[in-house]
Amino acid sequence: MTIDESGIELFVSGRLCLFGEHTDWAGEHKGRNESILEGKTIVVGTQEGIYAAAKRLEEKVLRITTTDNHGNKTGPEELILEPAALLAVARAGGFLSYVAGTCYRLLVSHEVPGGLQLDNHTTTLHMSKGLSSSAAICVMVARAFNRVFDLRLTTRGEMELAYLGEVATPSKCGRMDQACAYGSVPVLMTFDADILTVQRVQLAAPLHLVLVDLGATKDTTTILRSLQRAYPKPETPHQEGLHRLLGPLNHRITGQALQAMAAGDTRRLGELMLEAQRLFDELAGPLCPEQLTAPVLHKVLSYAGIQDLIWGGKGVGSQGDGTAQLLCRGPEEQAKVCAVLTSELGMECMPLTVNPVAAG
Template sequence: MEDIKSVDLFVSGRLCLFGEHTDWAGEHKGRSESIVEGRTIVVGTQEGLFATAKPLKEKVLRITTTDNHGEKTGPAEFTLEPSELLAVARSGGFFSYVAGTAYRLCVAHELEGGLELNNHTTTLPMSKGLSSSAAICVMVARAFNRVYNLRLSTRGEMEFAYLGEITTPSKCGRMDQACAYGSVPVLMTFDGDILTVDRLQLAVPLHLVLVDLKASKDTTTILKCLQQAYPHPASDLHEGLHRLLGPINHRITSEALQAMATGDVSQLGRLMVAAQQLFDQLAGPLCPEQLTAPVLHKVLSYPAIQELVWGGKGVGSQGDGTAQLLCRGSEEQAKVCAILSADLGLECMPLTVTTPRHGDHK
């Protein structure tokens, strides 16, 4: 190993613009004629996790984390022994993501020593649908990769992060680890167990607002309800979900890709509105307790912001968790935040997705 003193790291968050739930649905391709590959359009955020990492002689992982409010946790220390790491990963909690990823790396690689990882700054809000848990997993994988020259590609870091997260009680889809690609929009295609990732061109910035709905949702319940339709549909409602997550999603994502490439932001907003309406129609009846989402729909249709946005939809698994609004510009973005905060008491996070900087593709 080279004499590395420390390395600087950054891992962004990620936001799914279109195609939620098609990652797990697409993994069923081949088991039923009605299932086609899943496709999601995911954008990296400018917000994320900043860290420094350096090697340790003793075989331990020593980690300190800082949340987006500046509150530090740790240092916590874990012996780099697979059995101990696996136990921590399976126990749940924040450090389970760290331990799960370290476990996968230790099993696959002979590490010469340990790692000190200091997540000194975080600008990514936790639990807002921006894949903060996946970002932590990618950060751990990237730290070991850079410090010990494991020669992992971005896809390799992403794979170890995914394997690390599914070692915990939280069973994510493969879409979440798109944060490994940084502030770059990507198209992810899920064809059975084959994942393809293509970087996209974004002609103009997207001025988004993410709205914490301050309500309740249960992602586990949503997934349980929807996944009952797979792989073999047993009712008309199940067949409707197959259409939504299959050919309908293909049409919407194809049109969205064209709008992003040409800079037609108004069309992108119209597609968000259409995608939400179709989700309500075809997925909502399968889990009405969670997907009726009155707070989400109140925000999406709130009269005072309609002239400021091109459109909007739910985030992640949907439900009353977070809304995303595509604004008409930066000034409108600020006004939407002010209105929803003053009128409805909601927390808003402006998110501007820009064209990739030189070097973001590495």
């Protein structure tokens, strides 16, 4: 964070779920069904994100300008900082709903003596690609109010307000998405009904990842609605399969992934990514085949030209044809994967290197 005449400069990263997607909201059902296990996800922030300048206004409004990752600007648009009006905008859906939902949660829980100008002047994070772009803007709004008005919120506090803001919209996200508040540190998040715990993950060797924009479309809301019908209690064999996937199978895979990360065994980590994808296809895919068949994702994961360069890979976020994550064998292979997929498949690639860290 820096302060100059234009206000406070802020950055919020996207987030990449390495393992455990969908177990955040599934684990929150534990209080309604004792057979449900805690959700466990391993998450890391991306180097890409959203940048904004925030400054105080005397008027009780939020004046926001946004910029997408292609440089296209929208706004300024104004939201009156009045709870009922904000809630109506949040429930209407669309991009501004995330902003309005977070503002609503802030206003009903904190005294905010004024308004805010928020200029999202630069965005390097790709939208609607499973990298938590909606959560990033929610965290950005919470962080901007926190820093400008000195609300004394912790990172967890910003994350909680962002989550509550997003679920005030038609989005059915879980708490994992707001892990972007933690930046580039890999963390293990555990979801036990309404109790969330977050701890840093030991990483003994760097992870050389490539995030591949599949250039297709996905509908996260449809995916979530389809899968969430299986909770809290399954009623069909396919729904029972989803409970196994997001419960005991996920516990095993995330546990083994943590061991591989602590040992610096990236080859084993890649194998676990492939296994996680296979199980997801088998047990989650039938519940939303129109979104989760994901032909473009599977074309990339099995593409012959990169098999000798990667240890493994899987889908990102809610899955579907949004983004693929590939774990490369090293930095040179990371660059080659980007070159191959760009030149041969015309796909945009984003290298992401996660540096070693001690457990915390």
